[in-house]
Amino acid sequence: MTADLVDPETADHIVRTCRTAIGDSLRSVTYFTRDDFExxxxxxxxxxxADLSTFIGHEWRGFQLTEDTYAGSELGDYSYTIRVFDGxxxxxxxxxxxxxxVTTDGISMQDFEALASAIGSVLR
Incomplete structure (x- = not known):
C-alpha cells in the first residue's frame, strides 16, 4: 500500500461524498488502482x-471478470457491485x-444508488 496514492484534496472529496450520501452508516473507504490501494x-x-491487499486484488479481478462476462448483454453496461455480509x-x-x-452498515437500495452515483461522478 502506498500512502498518497491519491492526492489529499481528492481523498477528502471522496470521503466527504460518501459521508454525504450515506451518513453515519459509512464504515470505510478505500481508493484503489490495479497495482495499489490507499x-x-x-x-x-x-x-x-482487514487484509485489504487481498480484498483489492479480488475486487479488481472481479470487476474485470464481471465487465467481460456481461459485455454486450441485454442488461446493459456494468455500473457497480454490492456484496452483502452478516456485518x-x-x-x-x-x-x-x-x-x-466503500463498506457500510445497513442502508437502503436508494442509498446504494445515491452512493454509486456520487462516487461515479468523482471518478469521472
Whole structure:
C-alpha cells in the first residue's frame, strides 16, 4: 500500500461524498488502482486488521471478470457491485483505471444508488 496514492484534496472529496450520501452508516473507504490501494477512511469503532491487499486484488479481478462476462448483454453496461455480509455491505465502483470500495452498515437500495452515483461522478 502506498500512502498518497491519491492526492489529499481528492481523498477528502471522496470521503466527504460518501459521508454525504450515506451518513453515519459509512464504515470505510478505500481508493484503489490495479497495482495499489490507499484506505482513505476507517470509522473509529472498527478494527484496522482487514487484509485489504487481498480484498483489492479480488475486487479488481472481479470487476474485470464481471465487465467481460456481461459485455454486450441485454442488461446493459456494468455500473457497480454490492456484496452483502452478516456485518455490513461492501460497494465496489470501478473504472478501467481506478476504483473505490466503500463498506457500510445497513442502508437502503436508494442509498446504494445515491452512493454509486456520487462516487461515479468523482471518478469521472
Amino acid at each position: 484506505q482513505l477512511y476507517l470509522r473509529s469503532d472498527l478494527e484496522q486488521d 455490513g455491505y461492501l460497494v465496489r465502483l470501478t473504472t478501467d483505471r481506478e476504483g473505490v470500495l
